[in-house]
Amino acid sequence: MAQPAITAHAIEKRFGGNLAVAGVNLEVAEREVYGFLGPNGAGKSTLTRVLCTLLAPTSGSATVAGYDVLAEPTAVRLRIGVALQEAALDDKQTGEEMLRLQGRFYGMDRRRTAARVAELRELIDIGDALGERVGTYSGGMKRRLDLALALVHDPQVLFLDEPTTGLDPVSRASVWAEVRRLNRELGVTVFLTTQYLEEADELAGRVGIINHGAIVAEGTPADLMRTIGTDLVVVDVDGDLDRARSTLGGVPGVLDVGVDGRSLVASVDDGAKAISPLALALAHDGVEVRELALRRPTLDDVFFSVTGQRIAEEDGTVAR
Amino acid sequence: MTAGAVSSPLPGASPRADTAGRPAGFWRDLTSVAIRALRQIPREPEAIYPALVIPLFFFAVNVGTLSDVASFAGVSDFKAFQIPVAIVFAVTGVSRASALVVDITGGYFDRLLVTPMHRTALLLGLMLADLALVIALSVPVVLLGYVLGVRFATGVAGVLVFLLLAGLWGLAFTGFPYAIALRTGSPAAVNSSFLLFFPFAFLTTTFLPLDALSGWLATAARFNPVTYLLAALRALIMDGWALTPLLQGLAAIAGVGLVSFVLAFRSLRSRTSRR
Numbered sequence: 166m167a168q169p170a171i172t173a174h175a176i177e178k179r180f181g182g183n184l185a186v187a188g189v190n191l192e193v194a195e196r197e198v199y200g201f202l203g204p205n206g207a208g209k210s211t212l213t214r215v216l217c218t219l220l221a222p223t224s225g226s227a228t229v230a231g232y233d234v235l236a237e238p239t240a241v242r243l244r245i246g247v248a249l250q251e252a253a254l255d256d257k258q259t260g261e262e263m264l265r266l267q268g269r270f271y272g273m274d275r276r277r278t279a280a281r282v283a284e285l286r287e288l289i290d291i292g293d294a295l296g297e298r299v300g301t302y303s304g305g306m307k308r309r310l311d312l313a314l315a316l317v318h319d320p321q322v323l324f325l326d327e328p329t330t331g332l333d334p335v336s337r338a339s340v341w342a343e344v345r346r347l348n349r350e351l352g353v354t355v356f357l358t359t360q361y362l363e364e365a366d367e368l369a370g371r372v373g374i375i376n377h378g379a380i381v382a383e384g385t386p387a388d389l390m391r392t393i394g395t396d397l398v399v400v401d402v403d404g405d406l407d408r409a410r411s412t413l414g415g416v417p418g419v420l421d422v423g424v425d426g427r428s429l430v431a432s433v434d435d436g437a438k439a440i441s442p443l444a445l446a447l448a449h450d451g452v453e454v455r456e457l458a459l460r461r462p463t464l465d466d467v468f469f470s471v472t473g474q475r476i477a478e479e480d481g482t483v484a485r
Numbered sequence: 486m487t488a489g490a491v492s493s494p495l496p497g498a499s500p501r502a503d504t505a506g507r508p509a510g511f512w513r514d515l516t517s518v519a520i521r522a523l524r525q526i527p528r529e530p531e532a533i534y535p536a537l538v539i540p541l542f543f544f545a546v547n548v549g550t551l552s553d554v555a556s557f558a559g560v561s562d563f564k565a566f567q568i569p570v571a572i573v574f575a576v577t578g579v580s581r582a583s584a585l586v587v588d589i590t591g592g593y594f595d596r597l598l599v600t601p602m603h604r605t606a607l608l609l610g611l612m613l614a615d616l617a618l619v620i621a622l623s624v625p626v627v628l629l630g631y632v633l634g635v636r637f638a639t640g641v642a643g644v645l646v647f648l649l650l651a652g653l654w655g656l657a658f659t660g661f662p663y664a665i666a667l668r669t670g671s672p673a674a675v676n677s678s679f680l681l682f683f684p685f686a687f688l689t690t691t692f693l694p695l696d697a698l699s700g701w702l703a704t705a706a707r708f709n710p711v712t713y714l715l716a717a718l719r720a721l722i723m724d725g726w727a728l729t730p731l732l733q734g735l736a737a738i739a740g741v742g743l744v745s746f747v748l749a750f751r752s753l754r755s756r757t758s759r760r
Contacts, residue, residue, distance in 0.1 A: 217599050221759035239601045243506040247599045253592030257525045269517040270600040271506030281505070298528075314596070318506030 168231050170195045170322050170354035171216060176225035178211050178378075185211040187378035188225070193356060193371075195321075198348050200369025201358040202464060204474070208378035209358040210250060213326045216356065217247050230321045243271070246315030246323045246353075250330065252307040256300030260291060260310050263299065264317055271318035278317070285313040289343060305336030312343060316353075323347065325357045329364060341367055362464035374468055381471045390462040393470045394420050394432030397462050398443055401428050403453035412450045416442050423470065430466070506601065514602040518610020519617075522581050526618060529584075536579050536622050540571035541629065551692055558697035562723065568630040569718030570691050572647075573711060575626055576619040576655030578682045581611040582662035582675045589670040589756075604757045608667075608749060612659055619655030623648050630722075638725040647721045650734060654714055657738045658685075660745025667752035685711050710737035 173191035177184065186208045193199040203209050214220040216229055218238040227234045230244035255263060261282060268278030286295055289309040294302065299310065308328065315323060325344065329337040345368065347353045359365050365372045366386045374382040374389075382389055402409045406424060413422045413431050418439045420432040433439040436459040447454055469475055509517070526533065544567050552563040560566045588594040597607060627644060637643040662678040669675075688705040689712045690698070698706055706712045717734025720727045 219595060219598055219759060239508060242599055242601045243508070244504045245599065247596070249592055249595055251592040253596040255521070255525075255588070255591075255593055257528045258521070262521075262524070266517060266521055267600070269513060270509060270597070270602050271504075272509035272513070272601075273505060277505065318504055320504055320506075 168195065169193060169228075170197065171199070171227070171229050171356060173212070173216070173227040174225055176212065176215060176222045176227055178208075178215060178220065179223040185378055186215070186222070189375075189378070189380055191227075191373065191380070193354060195354055196348065196352050197371060198344070198355040198357065198369050200365035200372040201356065201375060202360070202362065202365045202372050202468070203358075203375035204360055207375045209360075209375055210326055211378075212375070213249070213324055213356070213358055217245060217249075217324050218242055243318070244321045246318070246320035247326075248308075248311045248315045248324070248328060249326045252304075252311040254299045254302075254307055254311060254314075256298065259298050260295040260302070260313075263310070263314060264295075267314050267317040273318065281317055281319070285316060288316070288346070289313045290339070303336075305332055305339065308332060308336065308340055309343070312340065316347070319351075320353065322354045322356065325355065327358055327360065329359075329361065337364075344368055362468070366464055372464065374464075374471060376468075376472045376474075382467060386464060389464065389467040393462050393466055394434060395462075396433050396436030396439070397460055397466060398431045398433055398436060398440055399428055399456075399458045399460060400431070400443070400447065400454055401456040403455050405452075408450065409447065409452040412446050412452060413443060416446050418442070421470075425469065425475070430469075432462075508601045511603045511606060514606035515610045515613060517602075518606055519613040522584065522611050522614035523617060525581075525584060526614075532583065533579070533618070533622070536575050537625065540574040540626055543574055544568070544571040544626075544629070547692065555693060558693050560694060562635070564630065564633050565635045565722045566694075566719060568626065568635050568722060569715050571626045571629070572623050572651045572718060573654065573686060573714065575622045576651050577658050577686060578662065578679050579619050579622065579655055580615050580659040580662045582659070582666040582678065583672065585611060585663065585666045586670060586672050586675050589666070590672070598757060604753065605750070607757070608663060608753045611663070612656060615659050616652050616656045620648050620652040622655075623651040635722060637722050639721050643721045643726075646731075647718060650714065650717060650721075650738070653735075653738050653742070657742030657745060660742065660747075660749035664745065664748035664752045667749065667756040670756075685709065690715050710741050713737035 169192045171191060171193035173189050176186055176189045178186040189212055201209050201212070211220065215222050216227055216234060218234050218241050221235060229241045232240040232244070234241050264282045264285065265278050268281060273281070286292070289312060291306060291309055291313070294306060299307065302310065312328070328344070329340050332340065341364070344355060344357070348355050357368060370385060372384065372386055372389060373380045400409065400413065406427070406429070410422050410424065410429055413419055413429055416439070418433050418435070420434065423430045431443065440459055444457060465475060547567050547570065548564055555563045555566065627648065637647070639646070661681055662675055665678045666675045688702065689709040690706055695703070695706055695712060713733040714737050716730045720730040
């Protein structure tokens with residue numbers, strides 16, 4: 166029925182010899198929150214910049230809000246709001262001056278801009294600080310102003326490139342609340358990139374996992390987690406990893422066993438039922454177990470199962 | 486609400502209310518950029534202190550040390566001779582290029598690029614602000630001259646033309662730092678661009694008239710556009726309305742402006758291209 170908010174067809178972006186985006190196909194429905202999850206350098210930002218008309222793809226095509234990003238950039242620009250990685254602000258102006266200026270760039274008259282600024286003041290909960298110079302803002306306030314700037318012209322599609330990277334947990338939660346509200350109340354389609362699994366899980370209706378420039382898995386967070394079993398049993402082993410692995414693999418009900426450092430991760434359908442046979446089998450084979458834990462799968466586990474890497478390992482900034 | 490539709494959307498397009506945005510138009514884009522730039526200037530006064538202090542310093546030093554020497558070279562009123570130098574020192578190299586680099590490195594430039602604004606307005610708006618600023622910077626120098634008894638042979642109209650020439654020269658020169666800012670996006674490179682000021686400002690008739698120069702310096706001065714600019718400015722003060730120096734001065738400004746603008750707008754195009 167409705168036109169998709171974003172489509173990408175075989176998008177490739179090459180910088181010199183480096184293939185940053187390697188043939189991405191994508192379709193995001195109107196009013197959807199789509200989370201693009203991947204480690205630093207996976208190609209998230211490059212694809213976002215292609216969709217935002219800042220970069221032309223080396224090959225492939227894309228539409229945003231029904232317009233071709235290459236052929237009709239102005240039509241796309243009018244309909245998208247963009248908050249890129251760094252809060253892109255001007256420390257020398259006040260928040261209000263920045264918002265009014267942004268309105269001018271979108272051809273809005275003074276009255277309309279003023280009305281919009283009043284609305285956004287409520288929405289982003291920034292209050293009196295709007296009259297202060299941006300240089301005095303905290304990181305969280307800058308992020309919220311950044312978001313407000315992206316919304317001045319009431320865009321249909323909002324691009325958020327790592328909207329909470331570097332924020333404290335409280336500020337992060339408040340940005341999440343805004344994004345949810347924008348999507349629910351205003352029907353804004355949100356395309357969000359993140360390296361935080363929790364963020365994708367919290368916000369996105371659908372998640373695409375990108376690694377080395379290609380989408381390696383896609384679906385709702387629940388679907389993706391289900392692909393690797395309902396529960397995970399994590400076994401920290403002291404001795405021979407391979408022997409322990411084959412022991413675990415032989416236990417009925419174990420779907421798959423992965424190796425993650427010194428840990429073995431067994432996917433099982435029902436953790437409560439599987440855990441005691443697993444423990445018994447390990448004890449029987451004389452495997453020295455340091456720790457045995459049962460947990461629900463996370464998007465990180467999905468990421469690990471499709472890429473063989475933890476997101477945290479690649480960039481070192483995401484605490485596990 | 487749909488005034489912004491630049492072309493019709495694909496069949497079956499979104500039923501949601503269309504954006505509130507529409508292209509603002511070139512002139513509005515231009516003034517938006519210029520307004521922001523002018524608003525920044527008083528909030529960052531330290532950026533223009535050099536442009537206020539350097540010309541006054543050189544004026545005092547040059548007049549103090551060279552007045553007597555210059556009289557041997559046929560300059561009777563060395564203060565009047567030095568006011569144009571002070572003006573050139575005040576306006577040459579003044580630009581928003583450092584602020585532009587901050588925008589580029591901080592991401593605000595990208596924010597502007599995802600708006601529907603005209604790309605050329607990004608640079609022309611800054612230049613418009615520069616023109617206003619350099620004319621403003623020229624005023625204290627002219628006032629200083631007035632206080633010290635320098636009078637214009639061409640009267641009030643001459644003062645206005647003098648300020649206009651100074652402003653246009655300042656504007657013509659801005660293309661160089663902008664080209665460097667857009668090409669490199671590097672604050673250090675933009676800071677180094679002030680080196681360009683030296684050959685333009687000193688390999689010329691800064692201290693003595695062209696006839697008094699000799700050897701390689703005389704040759705360099707003959708090829709330096711600032712020589713003709715200074716001649717035009719000095720003529721307005723000391724000689725009255727003389728067409729030849731004025732036209733030569735304008736031609737010098739236009740020549741420098743052409744080169745610097747071509748460099749700057751090429752750099753803008755490469756910076757804003759989506760490669």
